[in-house]
Amino acid sequence: MDYTLHQLIIFSEIANSKSITRTAEKLHLTQPAVSIQLKNFQDQFSIPLTEIVGRQLYVTDFGNEIAEAAKKILDEVEAINYKTHAFKGKLSGRIRISVASTGKYVMPYFLSEFMNLHGGVDLIMDVTNKTKVIRSLEKNEVDFALISVLPKKLKVNSVELMRNELFLVGGKQLSHDQLAEKEQLLTKFPLLYREEGSATRNAMANFIHKNGFQVRKKIELTSNEAVKQAVIAGLGLSIMPLIGIKNELKAKDLQIIPIDSLPISTMWQVTWLKSKKLTPVAQAFLDHLELEKQKITQNHFSWIESYNF
Missing domain, CATH: 3.40.190.10 (Periplasmic binding protein-like II)
Structure with a gap:
């Protein structure tokens, strides 16, 4: 077999989204390019990975097993990249943040300098409504959540931003x-x-x-x-x-x-579970927020004061 990491990435996303179109959008590729890579990947197996019923794409049982194996391979590759950065003395890893929808106007400003300083850090930011943000936090699917009202039923820590x-x-x-x-x-x-x-x-x-x-x-x-x-x-x-x-x-x-x-x-707050074991990257981000949040707020959001009637 002669499949590539690129093909593994594409197939993993197809298995996740069940859509050529959404895969192309997420990976910033054309739909024909995704279809060609899927065909090239499929040609290396004698058992179908996907099937089309009506106009809907489905992943076969065998395809799901291959997708699971592909994810493990991609996770290992990612770990190698992080270890390489760490060996060079660079901060490396991933931050996962779930953001209440209006928070998309806020969070990027508190992330940009940190991400620019640490090239070995990857970011996944999910923008959704508060209910889904709290659910992600509760299930420990994210490192942090950006919300304006703290959940009553969860034990959390938080840093107030603005x-x-x-x-x-x-x-x-x-x-x-x-x-x-x-x-x-x-x-x-x-x-x-x-x-x-x-x-x-x-x-x-x-x-x-x-x-x-x-x-x-x-x-x-x-x-x-x-x-x-x-x-x-x-x-x-x-x-x-x-x-x-x-x-x-x-x-x-x-x-x-x-x-x-x-x-x-209310207050925009970066929140995390009290029981959460923060990674070095997550802790570094919190340290960055504590040091820089006032400067960031002043530089980018001082215009808000003009609307205090």
Whole structure:
């Protein structure tokens, strides 16, 4: 047999995603290139690795065994790379971070300098909603989680990074007279919510309930970007994290509606299980955060202060 590491990587991802298209997207390859490599890999085995039923790709039982073996080989190759860096006196390893969806506007700034300093460190960052972030943390699938509200049922440690503030926002279509009504706007216009499990949705729902607002209509969207575009289009109002709407406020596509009891203020925190045995890389990252977080916040997020009404 004469298969290559490249073919093992491709087949491992195909077995994981069950899709040529998603494999091509993740590995930054064309679909024909992935298909060719799959065929070349398959030609080295007399037993089918995959099959097509309808238009769906399935991995055979034999294919799953080969995928499992491929993963072990790739893990060993990765370990060799890390050991090589360590032998040279360089920090090496991997950091896995699960990030609440709005945290994608925050976490890269706290990672960039650390990653640039340590070329032997690999990063896997999963961006999802709070429920899935907490689940990943609970199952010990990640080193760290970035969240704005700590889980009540888990014993965790955390490092506070910066404030997370949520404001009521509307599109530029709102007139001066409409804005003057403030609280009445919440009963006159539809409210755009994130999906179940989102920390932003929970904060918004708690605010509406606490203040006894009678919502005329609810619209649910499954990402912060979708909510933002819907508000810009005039579909309704929403309570949104300030961190995710900087450019839209600057362009005046969105506007903040000052209202009592807002903003809702929480803290972005890097969190990990108290029982977690941190790797040298994970500990080095925490040390970096403690030393640099104030400078990073000042350099990249000082603009937030201008929205304190």
